[in-house]
Amino acid sequence: MVSDYSQYAWLIPLFPLLAFLALTAMGRQLKELGIYISIVAMLASFIVALLIFVERLGGHVEDYTWDKLSWLQVGDYTLRMGFEVNNLNALMLVIVTLVSLLVNIYSKGYMKGDERIHVFFSYIALFSFSMLGLVISENMLELYIFWELVGVCSFLLVGFWYFKPEAKAAAKKAFIVTRIGDVGLFIGILLLFWYMPGHALDFTSIHNAISSSKIDGTIVTWIAILIFIGAIGKSGQFPLHTWLPDAMEGPTPISALIHAATMVAAGVYLVARTFDIFHASPDALLVVAYVGGFTAIFAATIGIAQNDIKRILAYSTVSQLGYMMMALGIGVSYASGMFHLFTHAFFKALLFLGAGSVIHAVHTQDINEMGGLSRKMKITTWTFAIGTLALSGIFPFAGFWSKDLILSEAYDHNQLLFWVGVIAAFFTAFYMSRLFFLVFMGKPQHHGAHEPHESPASMTTPLIILAVLAVVAGFVNTPFNEWLSHWLTGQDHEESANWTVIILSTLAGLLGIGLGYLMYLKRSIPRDVVSSRAPWLYKLLNRKYYVDEIYDGGVVKPLRGLGYVLELFDVYIVDGIVRLVAFVIVGLGRLGARLQNGQLQTYGVVTLLGMLILALAIAGRRFIHAG
Amino acid sequence: MGSIVTPYLTLAAILFCVGLYGALTKKNGVIVLLSIELMLNAVNLNLVAFSKLGDHPALTGQIFSLFNITIAAAEAAVGIAILITIYRNKGTSDVNEMDSMKR
Numbered sequence: 250m251v252s253d254y255s256q257y258a259w260l261i262p263l264f265p266l267l268a269f270l271a272l273t274a275m276g277r278q279l280k281e282l283g284i285y286i287s288i289v290a291m292l293a294s295f296i297v298a299l300l301i302f303v304e305r306l307g308g309h310v311e312d313y314t315w316d317k318l319s320w321l322q323v324g325d326y327t328l329r330m331g332f333e334v335n336n337l338n339a340l341m342l343v344i345v346t347l348v349s350l351l352v353n354i355y356s357k358g359y360m361k362g363d364e365r366i367h368v369f370f371s372y373i374a375l376f377s378f379s380m381l382g383l384v385i386s387e388n389m390l391e392l393y394i395f396w397e398l399v400g401v402c403s404f405l406l407v408g409f410w411y412f413k414p415e416a417k418a419a420a421k422k423a424f425i426v427t428r429i430g431d432v433g434l435f436i437g438i439l440l441l442f443w444y445m446p447g448h449a450l451d452f453t454s455i456h457n458a459i460s461s462s463k464i465d466g467t468i469v470t471w472i473a474i475l476i477f478i479g480a481i482g483k484s485g486q487f488p489l490h491t492w493l494p495d496a497m498e499g500p501t502p503i504s505a506l507i508h509a510a511t512m513v514a515a516g517v518y519l520v521a522r523t524f525d526i527f528h529a530s531p532d533a534l535l536v537v538a539y540v541g542g543f544t545a546i547f548a549a550t551i552g553i554a555q556n557d558i559k560r561i562l563a564y565s566t567v568s569q570l571g572y573m574m575m576a577l578g579i580g581v582s583y584a585s586g587m588f589h590l591f592t593h594a595f596f597k598a599l600l601f602l603g604a605g606s607v608i609h610a611v612h613t614q615d616i617n618e619m620g621g622l623s624r625k626m627k628i629t630t631w632t633f634a635i636g637t638l639a640l641s642g643i644f645p646f647a648g649f650w651s652k653d654l655i656l657s658e659a660y661d662h663n664q665l666l667f668w669v670g671v672i673a674a675f676f677t678a679f680y681m682s683r684l685f686f687l688v689f690m691g692k693p694q695h696h697g698a699h700e701p702h703e704s705p706a707s708m709t710t711p712l713i714i715l716a717v718l719a720v721v722a723g724f725v726n727t728p729f730n731e732w733l734s735h736w737l738t739g740q741d742h743e744e745s746a747n748w749t750v751i752i753l754s755t756l757a758g759l760l761g762i763g764l765g766y767l768m769y770l771k772r773s774i775p776r777d778v779v780s781s782r783a784p785w786l787y788k789l790l791n792r793k794y795y796v797d798e799i800y801d802g803g804v805v806k807p808l809r810g811l812g813y814v815l816e817l818f819d820v821y822i823v824d825g826i827v828r829l830v831a832f833v834i835v836g837l838g839r840l841g842a843r844l845q846n847g848q849l850q851t852y853g854v855v856t857l858l859g860m861l862i863l864a865l866a867i868a869g870r871r872f873i874h875a876g
Numbered sequence: 877m878g879s880i881v882t883p884y885l886t887l888a889a890i891l892f893c894v895g896l897y898g899a900l901t902k903k904n905g906v907i908v909l910l911s912i913e914l915m916l917n918a919v920n921l922n923l924v925a926f927s928k929l930g931d932h933p934a935l936t937g938q939i940f941s942l943f944n945i946t947i948a949a950a951e952a953a954v955g956i957a958i959l960i961t962i963y964r965n966k967g968t969s970d971v972n973e974m975d976s977m978k979r
Contacts, residue, residue: 846975848971849974850901
């Protein structure tokens with residue numbers, strides 16, 4: 250069946266781009282209207298994305314590729330640009346446009362009163378454009394361009410409140426740390442360019458070349474690992490995860506859109522998009538799986554000991570991204586990872602927007618200063634509860650199904666990773682219940698001058714929509730009906746419900762929540778049970794395993810020292826030489842100026858001296874010649 | 877040649893050096909002008925000596941020195957005239973004061 254709507258996929262990134270241009274050109278004049286332009290543009294994108302998605306749902310639709318735009322011509326080689334629509338990126342398009350639309354609506358309420366609100370919306374529009382461009386990119390280089398563009402948008406939005414020094418530092422950190430990964434990705438693309446037959450970089454050719462194994466196995470492994478390094482940077486995997494929690498300095502809607510649902514998932518999407526390469530190299534897959542698994546459990550343990558509501562969610566994001574990477578690395582197919590990305594996008598965006606609603610109400614981010622909000626903020630509480638349950642992997646919420654799929658694949662292929670996943674799930678449930686009980690339950694704390702109140706409708710509506718999705722999104726792919734996996738990959742999976750896995754993962758989730766309940770609500774286990782007996786452990790977790798300190802001592806300080814030494818070299822040696830030259834010339838000039846004193850007799854003496862020197866020189870020359 | 881012309885040349889050299897020394901060191905403008913005359917005459921002496929006693933004796937040297945004397949006279953006249961004007965304007969004939977080109 251030929252697709253009708255897919256050929257119009259280029260419209261999807263175009264709408265936000267137009268909104269961005271309009272807002273940049275005359276945002277100040279448009280005022281309120283500019284916000285609506287942005288929202289309407291996103292709505293249009295969402296509708297087109299939805300049409301494509303719905304069209305592709307019905308039966309088998311061919312992938313649509315358009316690459317008529319020749320961008321660069323060098324000799325015989327032509328670099329083409331274009332777009333491609335297949336089931337994988339049709340799904341991504343819907344996720345990105347939907348979350349972006351909801352965040353746009355939410356931001357209208359959240360950012361109300363900010364005098365740079367039009368700049369904020371223009372950045373969001375630019376981000377949506379870049380992210381959607383990334384998703385429909387037809388070749389690796391095009392993807393890389395958009396990849397960098399989303400990085401820029403992330404930088405701009407993290408540093409949106411640039412007058413806060415932490416925000417400025419976080420923006421720089423986000424940009425520089427992801428850049429380390431980007432270098433890896435770029436080298437990977439160069440390697441790919443070098444070894445691909447005909448230097449083709451489009452995904453179809455890559456698929457063909459890899460499946461007919463035209464590229465040497467070692468090279469494939471290297472390419473895959475280099476691409477994965479790019480994904481590590483963008484998706485906040487260990488060891489480049491440090492930027493993501495700091496990026497929470499940005500406005501909360503941004504944390505929801507960029508640093509939870511879409512951009513950080515770009516790394517997962519990248520691995521899924523180039524899954525052929527990974528699939529051809531078991532070593533690379535193993536690296537992906539272990540890095541993902543380690544990140545999942547590593548970040549989950551840090552999340553337990555944090556006190557900032559957004560930081561807890563940030564570490565949870567890192568941990569869940571690790572889950573997705575682990576799922577991809579197990580290597581059955583990219584369906585499980587993408588499924589978790591799909592459900593995670595909804596419930597994590599929901600949690601972040603809920604957190605934003607809380608922050609909006611109480612003007613603090615420290616969960617120890619919150620409490621008892623459930624009476625004041627009914628909608629936020631209920632939606633947040635749904636998000637918490639979904640993230641904790643409790644039946645029948647979305648997170649349960651995706652986590653279950655990952656865990657059952659891990660159970661079949663790698664027992665170690667399975668247990669890592671189960672323990673991470675336990676920690677996840679624990680820190681989420683800790684967060685929920687401390688913020689919404691218990692005694693209300695003193696909140697300063699004003700009482701907390703429910704957020705405006707523009708903020709609660711997205712919460713409700715996302716909450717509904719967080720409940721139902723999981724049902725597209727249950728162990729009894731693996732529809733999404735089949736649709737994404739075109740392969741049939743044996744329908745198998747692994748009851749061991751279901752029971753163990755539910756148990757882990759319930760145990761975590763139960764422990765959280767006992768410790769933070771019922772208080773039958775004292776809160777400081779760990780921090781009083783093993784303060785070093787609490788400190789270790791609270792300080793995030795000292796990774797930032799290690800980087801600071803191991804990388805930043807030595808580099809800064811080197812920079813200092815080089816600066817000294819520059820100031821005293823390079824500048825010194827320049828200054829010496831200038832000094833000599835100036836001195837000569839002064840001397841000359843002193844000779845020009847207007848005294849005729851002085852000129853005469855100088856002339857005489859010059860004459861004598863000339864005479865002596867000629868005489869000496871003659872003497873030497875004669876000798 | 878050599879020995880016959882040497883006394884003339886020595887005298888001319890001494891005259892020239894005395895003139896040069898005077899021209900470069902004396903404060904009084906009149907003395908400076910006189911010293912320049914001295915140098916010119918040292919040159920004239922050289923010309924005459926070579927025209928009589930040189931390798932190729934010729935009248936050219938003597939005629940040239942006549943021209944020199946004429947020009948020196950004119951130069952002295954102009955120089956003295958300028959000096960008098962300066963003296964009238966500035967009330968001094970000290971050459972150290974004559975640096976208005978610089979100031």
